[in-house]
Amino acid sequence: METKNATELTEFVLTGLTYEPRWQVPLFLLFLMIYLITIMGNLCLIALIWNDPHLQIPMYLFLGNLALVDIWLSSTVTPKMLVNIIAQNKRISLSECMVQFFSFAVSATTECFLLAMMSYDRYLAICNPLLYPAIMTHRLCLGMLVSSFVGGLFHALIHTGFLFRLTFCNDNIIHHFYCDIMPLFKISCTDPSINVLMIFIFSGSIQVFTILIVLISYTLVLFTILKKKSVQGIRKAFSTCGAHLLSVSLYYGPLLFMYVRPGSTQADDQDMMDSLFYTVIIPFLNPIIYSLRNKKVIYSLLKILKRNI
Numbered sequence: 001m002e003t004k005n006a007t008e009l010t011e012f013v014l015t016g017l018t019y020e021p022r023w024q025v026p027l028f029l030l031f032l033m034i035y036l037i038t039i040m041g042n043l044c045l046i047a048l049i050w051n052d053p054h055l056q057i058p059m060y061l062f063l064g065n066l067a068l069v070d071i072w073l074s075s076t077v078t079p080k081m082l083v084n085i086i087a088q089n090k091r092i093s094l095s096e097c098m099v100q101f102f103s104f105a106v107s108a109t110t111e112c113f114l115l116a117m118m119s120y121d122r123y124l125a126i127c128n129p130l131l132y133p134a135i136m137t138h139r140l141c142l143g144m145l146v147s148s149f150v151g152g153l154f155h156a157l158i159h160t161g162f163l164f165r166l167t168f169c170n171d172n173i174i175h176h177f178y179c180d181i182m183p184l185f186k187i188s189c190t191d192p193s194i195n196v197l198m199i200f201i202f203s204g205s206i207q208v209f210t211i212l213i214v215l216i217s218y219t220l221v222l223f224t225i226l227k228k229k230s231v232q233g234i235r236k237a238f239s240t241c242g243a244h245l246l247s248v249s250l251y252y253g254p255l256l257f258m259y260v261r262p263g264s265t266q267a268d269d270q271d272m273m274d275s276l277f278y279t280v281i282i283p284f285l286n287p288i289i290y291s292l293r294n295k296k297v298i299y300s301l302l303k304i305l306k307r308n309i
Contacts, residue, residue: 009168010094041287042067052300058141070283073107077279097179110152116210123217
């Protein structure tokens with residue numbers, strides 16, 4: 001009888017961002033606007049890179065794929081969140097929940113790898129400018145891009161596969177605005193210790209690995225910049241790396257704090273705000289950060305606008 005009850009619970013309720021009816025419409029309009037700008041901004045960035053031959057170099061190919069992943073990540077979370085803000089029925093089936101988590105895990109992990117690859121690309125460009133064209137070939141660039149997506153896919157498959165060992169028999173309330181893995185552990189009737197261990201091993205390893213690549217790359221870039229005697233060269237290097245460093249800091253900050261904070265109601269609320277930041281706000285900010293600080297992107301955009309006016 002216990003096993004039967006454990007397997008019968010196949011629907012969950014996402015609590016969402018607020019219980020207050022007075023905040024529903026303002027929040028819906030705010031996040032709808034953010035989502036639309038996110039999609040349009042990232043699509044514009046992809047279109048610029050696709051149509052301008054001068055931007056079809058490794059640096060911008062990485063940036064275009066980052067924009068694609070940002071659309072994917074935001075679209076995995078935001079539409080369901082928008083529906084739940086105004087809907088009375090906030091239910092989500094077990095299968096929908098698994099699909100949403102899988103999509104989130106692929107896109108979030110791929111973004112981690114892409115940010116690391118972009119920092120390595122900037123290291124090669126600044127520290128080895130003469131050898132850069134010979135090292136960072138289109139073949140290597142394509143291989144790095146494919147490996148980022150494959151890495152994200154395998155990482156998601158591991159955690160999604162282990163989620164199927166869990167049963168949910170008592171509580172079906174997920175204190176979150178999407179199906180994240182940690183809130184699912186908290187309502188599981190099965191001991192999630194193995195799942196937590198898998199997160200520690202795989203997610204922890206990926207975060208440490210990618211952060212180390214970023215830190216080592218930019219430490220070497222900093223030393224190279226400090227050796228330059230040309231003020232123009234220093235400004236150009238900082239301009240090239242500044243946007244990426246800002247993006248990395250904004251993305252990894254909330255992601256890291258989510259896994260070191262002890263569990264509590266306040267911690268759950270803070271985790272939800274952190275998740276909101278890197279699933280909704282970061283994809284919204286990235287095209288702005290990379291466009292406003294990049295002269296080639298601005299020039300390409302102005303050129304297209306002049307041509308069409």
